[in-house]
Amino acid sequence: MFYGFGFSSLFILVLILLFSSLRILREYERGVVFQLGRFWAVKGPGLVLLIPVIQQMVRVDLRTVVLDVPTQDVISRDNVSVKVNAVIYFRVVDPEKAIIQVANFFEATSQLAQTTLRSVLGKHELDEMLAERERLNVDIQQVLDAQTDAWGIKVANVEIKHVDLDESMIRAIARQAEAERERRAKVIHAEGELQASEKLMQAAHVLAQQPGAMQLRYMQTLSNIAGDKASTIIFPMPIDLLSGMAEAAKRPPA
Numbered sequence: 001m002f003y004g005f006g007f008s009s010l011f012i013l014v015l016i017l018l019f020s021s022l023r024i025l026r027e028y029e030r031g032v033v034f035q036l037g038r039f040w041a042v043k044g045p046g047l048v049l050l051i052p053v054i055q056q057m058v059r060v061d062l063r064t065v066v067l068d069v070p071t072q073d074v075i076s077r078d079n080v081s082v083k084v085n086a087v088i089y090f091r092v093v094d095p096e097k098a099i100i101q102v103a104n105f106f107e108a109t110s111q112l113a114q115t116t117l118r119s120v121l122g123k124h125e126l127d128e129m130l131a132e133r134e135r136l137n138v139d140i141q142q143v144l145d146a147q148t149d150a151w152g153i154k155v156a157n158v159e160i161k162h163v164d165l166d167e168s169m170i171r172a173i174a175r176q177a178e179a180e181r182e183r184r185a186k187v188i189h190a191e192g193e194l195q196a197s198e199k200l201m202q203a204a205h206v207l208a209q210q211p212g213a214m215q216l217r218y219m220q221t222l223s224n225i226a227g228d229k230a231s232t233i234i235f236p237m238p239i240d241l242l243s244g245m246a247e248a249a250k251r252p253p254a
Helices: 002-021 095-100 105-121 126-131 133-151 167-209 211-226 239-250
Strands: 022-025 029-035 038-043 046-049 055-061 065-075 081-092 153-164
Touching (some): 002 022, 029 095, 055 095, 081 105, 095 133, 105 133, 105 153, 133 153
Antiparallel strands (some): 029 038
């Protein structure tokens, strides 16, 4: 009876050790296996068999992680204080480095993203932050990717979400935009006046060379004026016409 109890206990112990040594890793997971404290291999996906007590395994998720960078106070190169937040997409490409080279790769990447966001944006002016986000996203992504490469991390994309300004700066930007619109309107008006004067000068030159054309233009103007019956209009008579009428009056009647 004692023999039967000992055998069943041993069988149960073997089953416990067997189940404790089995690990199942999903397709997007890898296991970093240590043997007696030293790195041994990267296993997975699928079924992984470990030697109890001798080997330990750390799971690593290879899927893309979406990291929301908290709002950071940034002073631009032209000394404007803004609040900027962003989102970062990264994933583990080397599980061995991600576990061995850094204590917590997620926290390390988060802290590095915050400092990099402040340092990179601080080198640019406010207008660039507002108008050239795509280029700034690429700059931040390249800096982060280069620094996290030693941790086995690949930063795939960086997106600046919001650039918040205080009320006084918003009003200043609005005044600047209004002044710029007024300047453009004045420039366009001046260019129109210049083009109109050039056309009038060309027309005067043509009319001066063709007296008949001047008379036709004069008659056309009189016709346009005569169409307005609500006003009394006084217009000059041509000198040639008045001279002809005076000579006719001086002649004796036949």
